[in-house]
Amino acid sequence: MGEDGASASASEPISTVTGGNKPVHRFLRGQPRSIGVVLVMMGVCLFMFGIPMTTPKDMMTDQFSPFWLGVLFCICGLVYILSERNPSKKMITASLALSIVSTFGVIFAVLDISQHISHNRWMVWFHRAHNMTETELLYMTQHYSAVETMGCVFLCHSLIGGVLLIIMTCFARAALRSSNTQAVVVMRNLPSAE
Structure with a gap:
């Protein structure tokens, strides 16, 4: 019975991917869940603290950058959290795209x-x-x-979030670049043990 099981499994095609999940591990090395939680919290803070900045219309203090930057940080953080739960090339590509868009948003918000x-x-x-x-x-x-103090808080949040986005962009790019050169080895006829 042991020989039949061994011969049945020996005749099946075996597929082996060299390198395993190494590209995914390059992205996971950046701790996307932790950075995602930080970005979500920073996004919520930017969104909530941005509410008082729009109320006095007569003093030219209306600032809408914290609202959309907070939304970008929340979306990007959620994608990072999901990409650690389900690491795939599509999720890493989505993380890279959102990181780049959010980095441009940070640059615009810092200027504003x-x-x-x-x-x-x-x-x-x-x-x-x-x-x-x-x-x-x-x-x-x-x-x-x-x-001015609230503006300085927004500026600090934007700069810290921008640094985190650039770091995750580098990790995502390294993971996607290395997944293009991954080799697949398929062995159909195994050599006999004799």
Whole structure:
């Protein structure tokens, strides 16, 4: 009975992939689940903290960059988490594409947030140059300092998220580049043991 089982399994075609899941392991080395959780949390924070920035319409503090950047971070983080659960070439390709799009979004958001910070500093300087009462100047300075602080928080979140996206882009690109050169060896007729 043992010989029949051995001869039945010896006649079946055997397919072996050299290198195994090495390309996937190159992507998984970047800990996509951990980075995905961090990006989701940063995205939620950007989205939630962006709500107060759109309420005062009269002071030129409306900023919509945190909203769409928070959405991009959340989507990218969810794809990273899913790609560690089900590592495949399609998921790694989707991660690479979203990382590149989100990196461009970070560049645009950093420019937009920097412009708002410099605009707020200019507004404080402009109002100090004109004759204002001390009370008006105090309230205006307090308002713009709070807005500038939120802008600095958004800027830090954007830069940290951009660094994480660039790191994951490198890991995804390394995994996809190495999967193109993977060889498949198929053995149909096994040599006899004799």
